[in-house]
Amino acid sequence: MSRWSILITLAVLACVPLLTSANTVLNFLVGALIIALAGQGWNILGGLGGQLSFGHAAFYGTGAYVTALLQHRYGINAWVGAGVGILGGAAVGVAIGALVFRAGLRGSYFALVTLAFAEVLRILANAAEFTGGAAGLLVRLDQRDANFQFTSRTVFFYVVLVCVAAVLLLTWWISRSRFGAQLVAVRENEEAARALGIDTFTVKLRAMALSASITAAAGVLYLQYYLYIDSGLVYGTGVSVAALLAPVVGGVGTVLGPVLGAIALEALGEGTRLIAGPIAGIDQVLFGLLLVAAIAFLPGGLAGSRKAAR
DSSP: OOOHHHHHHHHOOOOOOOOOOOOOHHHHHHHHHHHHHHHHIIIIIIIITTOOOSOOOHHHHHHHHHHHHHHHHHHHOOOHHHHHHHHHHHHHHHHHHHHHHHTTTTTTTHHHHHHHHHHHHHHHHHHHHTTTTOOOOOOOOOOOOOTTTTTTTHHHHHHHHHHHHHHHHHHHHHHHHHHHHHHHHHHHOOHHHHHHHHHHHHHHHHHHHHHHHHHHHHHHHHHHHHHOOOHHHHSSHHHHHHHHHHHHHHHOOSHHHHHHHHHHHHHHHHHHHHOOOOTTTTHHHHHHHHHHHHHOOTTTHHHHHHHHHH
């Protein structure tokens, strides 16, 4: 995928607030781009590296909780807290990766272990008084740019868009770099990659750290937009499902796939809530059906189908 495709997509998104300032549209786009960011984090590890995770909520939730706790408990500036939150997510990724990759787990075993770690963190956050327990954490409203809170949704939209743009360009560069080639080699045949002299453990651990930090950044943005989190919102399986589905629907291993998939998912979710109303779990049912349909009829995702059509 060329740089021009990425730049054109970003330019189109950047023009939306110039055409409308409706809160409904901006809320939709911010939500979709946060999912896209988490999905791009998953895509680096799962799409390029072939390490399929079912537990990216572990990193998303850590980024959100660390940032919230630093503000809520210690009064630390939100921008500083955001940086620490991203580092916290990366640290969790390195810790999980070091344990899992050293044990040689891969495939379904790797997926289930990551899911288990995310669930353990959710239970701990829900039970611990320090993290607010089941009541969650509410960040004090203080709408100042210096406090990572903005009076205009448009400003926050552009902040999220810049983050997505940076990660898209990073992913594009990785896909053409030596590190990217090593990731693909590990994905295709780890034993052969090891025989060629590639340090597969280090390559996978670097991918895990990068993937976790990007996903943690998505959690930070979620916190700063809504100013409230609880364990179910940021450590729940719904986060891991969204992070997985965005690249699967959009195109696993492609640069723009997570963005296209996230917009499709958010549109499906909003449409479902509009039509079905307050039916509990209906969006998850449709997400599951969408996953089956994407695998069966669009194995290359939306980005892959666009390429095939040409």
